[in-house]
Amino acid sequence: MLLRLPTSISEAQECLAEGAVPVGGASLVWATWQRDGFPELAVSLREVPEANVIGGGTLGAAVVLHRIDDTVPEVLRRAAATVGTGAVRRTATVGGNIVGSTLRCLLPAALVLDARATVLEPDRVHVTDLAEVVAKRPLMLGIHWQKPLISGYRKMPAEAGGPPPFVVAVAVHADDDGRRLLRVAVRDGYEVLSESAPCDAGRGRTLDALERTDIAALPAQAREAVRHQVTDVLNRLSDG
Template sequence: MLLRLPTSVSEAQGCLAEGATPVGGATLVWAAWQRDGFPEQAVSLRKVPEARVIGAEELGGAVLLHQVDERVPEVLWRAAAGVGTGAVRRTATVDGNLVGSTLRDLLPAALVLDARAVVLATDGTYETDLTEVLAKRPVLLKLRWRTPLASGYRKLPGEPGGAPPLIVAAAAHPTELRVAVRDGYEVLSETLPRDAPPSQLLDALSHTPLDALPDPAREALREEITTVLSQASNH
């Protein structure tokens, strides 16, 4: 297998046009390749500057999870820090977790940030929402969002061999509160207006699909919302 390492977006487009298979850290595809056979050529974006950016309002798809730090909102770096083991985080990428994984630990964080995706196609780049990213699984160049007033993330302990651990995420924006929960392999999200008192915001959740979550998840969500709203009130 020939691994191609373009150093620009235009070079990466050329690799895709020539049939190269996109690969991030290869943590998810390696076993499948060993079983089914390796592609003739693969392409990694790890040397493309746009895919390696880490900033207050953007994160590159080729960034390794262990490199995600306090430069991004708390909800996102805590999500990255909670993925797998240290060895996994040193090889897995943002793109691989969001696009290639069925667990998608970063998805609740990206949803509450109201993130948009810049994706790479053979004919150029374009910006789209996370719904298209999940449905079409394109090559993720980077995520973009607007800095929230406050955000928080919690991953509840899971049972060995059981369902994926519950994940709770929340972010307060100037006019709205966004929350998301991963329950098993399903991710639920809601957006609420921020102009209501915290008690009313919490009560509003009882009229959404989130009310059907198990008690530990609902309690964790309420605690996270309360904390995030308190932090946002100081802005």
């Protein structure tokens, strides 16, 4: 296998045009390649500056998870900190986790930030939503978002070797008129669900509004985890 390491967006697009297979930190795909065979040509964005940005409402796809610091919102930082082991976080990348992983540990956090993705194709660079990224698995350059007022994240305990742990991510945003919107995303098994509710009328009404969404269809223990995390975030927002 020949691994190409372009140093610019245009060079990366040339690699795609030549049929190169995108890889992140290869922490997820290596075992698959060993089993099914290696591609003739692969491409990594780890030398492309735009794919290594951290902060300013942007996170590059080539950033390895252990580099994510307090320049990004709490929800995304905590999500990255709970992925695998320290060794995994030193090799796994943002793009590999969101695009290439079946667990997509960062996806709930990115959804509550209302993040958008910048995607590379051989003939263009464009911005799209995360639903398209998950469905089509393109070569992602990075994600960007508007800074939330506050955010939070919780991963429930789970048995080793069992189903993926339940995850809940929460963030509160304000629009141009100052109205506040709560966004919630959960990972239940391998499925990710996101909902939103206005949160200017108090915590009780916000929780009631969430119960009128698909969140209400979750198992009782999962709904309680959502209520706990939403309550914690709204309390911290009030205290702030």
